[in-house]
Amino acid sequence: MNHTSHIIRFAVVLVAVIAGFFILRGFLVPDSFGVQGDYKYGYHRGASDAEQAALPALYTGSKKCAQCHAAETAEWQAGKHAGVECETCHGNWQAHNNNTKDKAGKDSSIEACLLCHGEVEARPADFPQIADMKKHVEDGGGAYEKGMLCVACHSAHSPQQ
Ligand code: HEC
Ligand code: HEC
Ligand code: HEC
Ligand code: HEC
Numbered sequence: 001m002n003h004t005s006h007i008i009r010f011a012v013v014l015v016a017v018i019a020g021f022f023i024l025r026g027f028l029v030p031d032s033f034g035v036q037g038d039y040k041y042g043y044h045r046g047a048s049d050a051e052q053a054a055l056p057a058l059y060t061g062s063k064k065c066a067q068c069h070a071a072e073t074a075e076w077q078a079g080k081h082a083g084v085e086c087e088t089c090h091g092n093w094q095a096h097n098n099n100t101k102d103k104a105g106k107d108s109s110i111e112a113c114l115l116c117h118g119e120v121e122a123r124p125a126d127f128p129q130i131a132d133m134k135k136h137v138e139d140g141g142g143a144y145e146k147g148m149l150c151v152a153c154h155s156a157h158s159p160q161q
Pocket of ligand 1: 061062064065066067068069086087090092093096100101102103104105106
């Protein structure tokens with residue numbers, strides 16, 4: 001029996017598949033992919049670095065806020081919330097920047113404070129946590145009323161005991 005023709009057909013198909021793979025790959029793989037010299041993230045689309053860097057930064061840090069809100073910044077720096085960035089409570093700068101005249105987010109609700117100060121087993125015991133608002137108010141010598149806010153007694157920017 002002569003198998004030569006089978007083998008030749010098989011070889012032709014194999015070569016076509018391999019060539020097809022490299023041709024398609026040439027079209028589909030972006031130009032800057034992997035062309036990074038000795039760049040340590042070699043298996044990577046090089047152009048994406050510049051694309052990401054060109055996006056506007058959503059969060060800019062509290063220094064930005066200080067440019068226009070000097071009074072709040074001074075108050076904040078003097079208090080126990082100095083370690084909590086403005087944008088943690090007020091949302092990112094870019095949202096404010098796009099809509100400055102409409103003002104930034106400002107949440108005075110109990111929930112906004114309890115996000116950090118609610119009692120959670122996993123939090124360090126020395127971090128100030130409130131298990132029960134009514135008990136907290138009465139322990140502090142106050143009279144509890146329904147709907148009372150934390151900011152009725154504490155400054156959000158400069159909370160002191
Ligand atoms: C270029 C100036 C500018 C910068 C920078 C700026 N703001 Fe403002 N902000 C304003 C203006 C203008 C208003 C609206 C007028 C007003 O109430 O004073 C405002 C309003 C606000 C309000 C609402 C005030 C209210 O009465 O409801 C908050 C909260 C606020 N900004 C937080 C921030 C934070 C946080 C940052 C930093 C990420 C920041 N701002 C950066 C100009 C600025
Ligand atoms: C722990 C959360 C928190 C942090 C951190 C914080 N704020 Fe506020 N901020 C608030 C709350 C809550 C209010 C509303 C106060 C109220 O209802 O009494 C407010 C109000 C404001 C207002 C409106 C003016 C006013 O007195 O109502 C501005 C402007 C503002 N903050 C800017 C800033 C800036 C700038 C920083 C950083 C330097 C900052 N905030 C940090 C929670 C925060
Ligand atoms: C993003 C987390 C975060 C949020 C939200 C937050 N706090 Fe705080 N708070 C802190 C940290 C961190 C401290 C400093 C704790 C320390 O010094 O051990 C602190 C300290 C305090 C203290 C002083 C505790 C002391 O030992 O004297 C008070 C009072 C307080 N916060 C009230 C509030 C109120 C009211 C709100 C809501 C407007 C609020 N916090 C929202 C993180 C937060
Ligand atoms: C009626 C006023 C009042 C209200 C409302 C109130 N507090 Fe207080 N808070 C106090 C007083 C007074 C102290 C000081 C208590 C002390 O030293 O024993 C205090 C102390 C704290 C402390 C310091 C740490 C501690 O446990 O002693 C934190 C944190 C705190 N409050 C957070 C909050 C949060 C969050 C809310 C809202 C859920 C809130 N407070 C509502 C009056 C109040």
